[in-house]
Amino acid sequence: MTGSSRIFPALAVATVLTITTSLPAHAAWGSRKKAAELAGAALYRDKGCAHCHGADGSGTRKAPPLKDIRKKKEWTPDKMTHQILNGGRKMPPFADSLTDQEVAQVIAYLRAKHKPVPPPASEAAAATE
Numbered sequence: 001m002t003g004s005s006r007i008f009p010a011l012a013v014a015t016v017l018t019i020t021t022s023l024p025a026h027a028a029w030g031s032r033k034k035a036a037e038l039a040g041a042a043l044y045r046d047k048g049c050a051h052c053h054g055a056d057g058s059g060t061r062k063a064p065p066l067k068d069i070r071k072k073k074e075w076t077p078d079k080m081t082h083q084i085l086n087g088g089r090k091m092p093p094f095a096d097s098l099t100d101q102e103v104a105q106v107i108a109y110l111r112a113k114h115k116p117v118p119p120p121a122s123e124a125a126a127a128t129e
């Protein structure tokens with residue numbers, strides 16, 4: 001038995017401990033609210049909202065900005081739901097293309113203080129720009 005073979009198990013234990021303790025301790029971060037905001041961010045991008053309202057919500061010639069809508073008291077979640085489901089003068093209705101849950105997710109995203117960035121867009125979504 002050489003010295004090194006006795007040291008090895010100790011090293012292995014130390015390594016395992018290091019890896020385990022450095023794993024993100026905050027799995028709880030994936031709260032429901034954050035998950036809804038993230039899902040909403042992907043929907044906002046993929047369902048055409050970004051096409052008119054801008055990728056970052058700062059508006060385009062086609063539609064007003066939505067970025068700071070959380071600060072506009074008149075835009076309650078109910079009113080936003082109504083706008084999204086029924087559309088407006090120049091906005092198409094989304095009642096047929098979004099489920100109630102998806103509408104709620106998009107609104108969670110629009111109302112989020114720190115807007116999450118969804119994983120990279122599909123080619124299809126990019127092509128509609």
Ligand code: HEC
Pocket residue numbers: 044047048049050051052053062063064065066069080083084087088089090091092094106
């Ligand atoms: C074809 C362009 C277009 C698309 C696509 C579109 N919107 Fe709009 N949106 C508008 C326009 C234009 C307005 C201004 C009011 C109107 O004319 O309906 C508006 C208004 C809004 C408003 C009210 C804010 C305000 O200040 O008037 C919200 C909320 C909104 N849109 C959310 C969305 C969401 C969420 C989506 C995607 C599910 C979306 N819009 C897709 C054009 C669009």
